[in-house]
Amino acid sequence: METRKVQVTGKSTYILTLPKKWVTKSALGAGSSVNLSYQEDGSLVISPLTIRKPTAxxxxxxxxxxxxxxxxxxxxxxxxxxxxxxxxxxxxxxxxxxxxxxxxxxxxxxxxxxxxxxxxxxxxxxDTDEFTIEAGFKRMSSLVFLMFNDLMEIQRTRTPENIRDIIARDEDVDKIFFLLSKLFISRLNLRKTSKKDRLRLIEAFYYRLAAGELERIGNLIVKIVHDLERASFSGEEKEKLLEFGLFTRLFVQDSVNSLRLLDIELANNLLQEKENFRAELLELTGPATDPALEIITDSFGRVKDYARNIAKLTIDLSQL
Missing domain, CATH: 3.30.110 (Translation Initiation Factor IF3)
Structure with a gap:
């Protein structure tokens, strides 16, 4: 990092010299215009009017x-x-x-x-101007909620169409996750950022972290579906699993809302939530119980762990 002194010309004009290496690399010269971006932390970002896209x-x-x-x-x-x-x-x-x-x-x-x-x-x-990190995160969360809906339907009917829908939606979740990662790196490198992107850099960082948790949740839903295909449960077990699935979906939805709304109270409530459903399910196990029951409940528990991580990100971000 370089340190330069602010100089005064006239009575009220402040000037600052620019590093020659940066000016040359940015193809600037006398009379060139630059962008000045005021940051909320008080810093100032100077960039060429058009940051050249990599062509190599x-x-x-x-x-x-x-x-x-x-x-x-x-x-x-x-x-x-x-x-x-x-x-x-x-x-x-x-x-x-x-x-x-x-x-x-x-x-x-x-x-x-x-x-x-x-x-x-x-x-x-x-074209990064067509996308924003915030909108991408919202789309990812919507897809995950739809995957939960399909999962609940599979638990009721085991319809093949719902299984295909879950796999297709998980692929879409992966697409958006990779895109968000790309957009965030672009922000770090001060390349062209969408004019619609309202997130500060630190907020974009936390949204990128939360998107990683959603991507893992999507993968776990697919795993649960495959485990359900191979399992056979009693009526009571099916009812408890369905109840647990609905509760887990609501838990994930609340964690996402806590971040998007920066709701600290909701985030703290999620972190204090006790796991009663898993204990109730495991009480049903016995010699004749399908081993897949514990595997599936463990996967639901991991989903909640990832959702808790999103709630923790909410609390961190609220300290700004």
């Missing part, structure tokens, strides 16, 4: 693991440091190419523009 290409080489390649693709997407991504060394492995195609479906803005032999070329066409 990045190259990833396929090695031994397809999973490693996919992790690198996701990391490149989130960091947003290139407009074109070239993946080489795939050879004739059509399965890897298909996995890359499927992965790009959950990375909003990543479009495959060329597949040539052992090479795949991807372009990042995302």
């Amino acid at each position: 290409s990045r190259r990833l080489v396929m090695k031994e693991s397809g999973d490693e390649l996919k992790r690198n693709i996701i990391g490149t997407y989130i960091m947003g440091n290139c407009q074109f991504l070239e993946i080489s060394g795939i050879g004739d492995q059509q399965e890897i190419k298909n996995e890359i195609k499927e992965l790009c479906k959950v990375l909003i803005g990543f479009e495959i523009i060329e597949i040539d032999g052992s090479r795949v070329l991807i372009q990042d066409i995302l």
